Amino acid sequence: MWRFGLSLIICFHLWMKCCIGADHVETCSGIVPMRNRSGRISIADFGGVGNGETLNTKAFRAAINEIERLKRVGGTLLYIPAGVYLTETFNLTSHMTLFLAKDAVIKASQDTINWPLVNPLPTYGRGRERPGGRYISFIHGDGLQDVIITGENGTIEGQGAVWWNMWRQRTLKFTRPNLVEFMNSKEIIISNLIFKNSPFWNIHPVYCSNVVIQNVTILAPRDSPNTDGIDPDSSSNICIEDLYVSTGDDLVAVKSGWDEYGIAYGRPSSNITIRRLTGSSPFAGIAIGSEVSGGVQNILVEHVNLYNMGFGIHIKTNIGRGGFIKNITFFDIYMENVRTGIRIAGNVGDHPDDKFDPNAISVVKGINITLVLGKKVLQPGMIHGFKGCPFTGICLSNVNMNDQAPVGNRRNDPWQCSDVTGAAIGVSPLPCAELTSAAQAGECVLFPFELD
Known part of the structure; x- marks a missing residue:
């Protein structure tokens, strides 16, 4: 029996050195392949202005509606050039890439009064923080397939301080919004970006499958409440790798x-x-x-x-x-x-x-x-x-x-x-x-x- 145990240990040792040793770097690439899109449009084509003050909600929603209307084989890339693009919430669509160039920032509006509400998740029965519905995530996708959010280390900025203060002061009426949430979706890639100051959880794939999150940085102050980095939730076939995360939860x-x-x-x-x-x-x-x-x-x-x-x-x-x-x-x-x-x-x-x-x-x-x-x-x-x-x-x-x-x-x-x-x-x-x-x-x- 002891010889069998020793052989098992030796075999396991060799397997570990082969599969996860220093000379072998595993990646998530086999789960969801990165796609080159056949079409490309720019947020500037729809009136997007990256001056940090102009509200770009109509531009984002119009651009994504156009991607959905075109239904190009191979999908379409929405290019966000350098600049700071202030916007309210927007929904993604299938077969698209949201690409942030170097020094591009998509910044969430701080208009909490008009932030849309959605139904609570069925696995939670109510909002995670408060009874009733919940505020929709800043960037949202439901029932989607083949979506990529990537870039050249651009930033998605949640401006979460106003939400954190509502939580601290107990004036929050509904559960705070996530920064990015995918529901009931598959074949999702999130890569090569910085996520900052989420109002609540940063990246939340829920009821999803085949999701890759790689080469991202997630930042929030240590005292920011419930700012989890990544929360895979009732989801399968998820690969999360090569991250730096510093948050309050x-x-x-x-x-x-x-x-x-x-x-x-x-x-x-x-x-x-x-x-x-x-x-x-x-x-x-x-x-x-x-x-x-x-x-x-x-x-x-x-x-x-x-x-x-x-x-x-x-x-x-x-x-x-x-x-x-x-x-x-x-x-x-x-x-x-x-x-x-x-x-x-x-x-x-x-x-x-x-x-x-x-x-x-x-x-x-x-x-x-x-x-x-x-x-x-x-x-x-x-x-x-x-x-x-x-x-x-x-x-x-x-x-x-x-x-x-x-x-x-x-x-x-x-x-x-x-x-x-x-x-x-x-x-x-x-x-x-x-x-x-x-x-x-x-x-x-x-x-x-x-x-x-």
């Missing part, structure tokens, strides 16, 4: 619906890759949840660098969520100056109303966390499952967070665990007894080595 958060509404809709988030992310936030680097009522499965997170974080890895759910979180892999994660390195918790997140089922418990199993280095980490880990329904298959390998940040004249407790089973090998400081018991080791296949 989770850098990437995978979701799938809220309590009884997400359970009823039943659409999981699955087959998602997140790689080569660098970022900073007072909340989480990579989050799963807490809205996981439709289920989350088959997630790979690799080659991530996190600085000045609240949490490095945060997997979160709550009583009433239902759904599942399973087959989640984290590999090669570096974190520095972090409050909690790894948190997996069943008591996080609020509820849309009081109609949730207290017996709807999320099944959490098959969480593999391998090759993690943490420096100046206040608390290495907290793992708390549900009483009577523990988290299972929590597998830690080569996790070193021994360089703990001091708390006054002492160091914090290394690990806290309850209602969890799994195994750990090569973990420092020594993790909970629940993960070091020989009786639990069969739940995991662990690999006690580091890549060359």
Whole structure:
């Protein structure tokens, strides 16, 4: 038996070096190919003026209507030249590319009074922040196919401060708008752009499939509320890579619906890759949840660098969520100056109303966390499952967070665990007894080595 185990380790080591070693750079290109459009128009052709003061809403809407009318084979590119183009919200159409030239900025109007409302998402049952509908995203797409938003590192600027202040002052009537949202769409590419100061979440693909988000920068102040970077939501076949994100909330958060509404809709988030992310936030680097009522499965997170974080890895759910979180892999994660390195918790997140089922418990199993280095980490880990329904298959390998940040004249407790089973090998400081018991080791296949 030991020879079989050793052979398995050697084979896995060779596979890792071949597939994700330093000489091999994986990309998202196979999911959605970048297309060269057969037609091209400019926002200037429709009266667009990039002086930062003229309102360009009519120009954007007219240009996109023209793309839809033309229905060119191969689609049409809408070119945004250098300049600052102030506009209200606008909807995209299928088979188009929105291309921002170098020094081009699309800036959201701050006219919140006339911002359009849309229905709440069926997986949430109401607005995420407030009852009722929600403000439409600044750039929006619903039921689309083959859409590209790209450029030469141009900027999409949300001017979110007015929305943040409404949230802080409790004058917000409906849920704030996302910066970019795609619903019920497929074959989407977002690349080579800067996203700044979103009113709420930055990029939100929901009920989508085959989405690529790559080579983007996402920025918002650390005190900006709920400015998540990217939130794949009840979506599948998503690739997120080569990012710098510094916001006021989770850098990437995978979701799938809220309590009884997400359970009823039943659409999981699955087959998602997140790689080569660098970022900073007072909340989480990579989050799963807490809205996981439709289920989350088959997630790979690799080659991530996190600085000045609240949490490095945060997997979160709550009583009433239902759904599942399973087959989640984290590999090669570096974190520095972090409050909690790894948190997996069943008591996080609020509820849309009081109609949730207290017996709807999320099944959490098959969480593999391998090759993690943490420096100046206040608390290495907290793992708390549900009483009577523990988290299972929590597998830690080569996790070193021994360089703990001091708390006054002492160091914090290394690990806290309850209602969890799994195994750990090569973990420092020594993790909970629940993960070091020989009786639990069969739940995991662990690999006690580091890549060359």
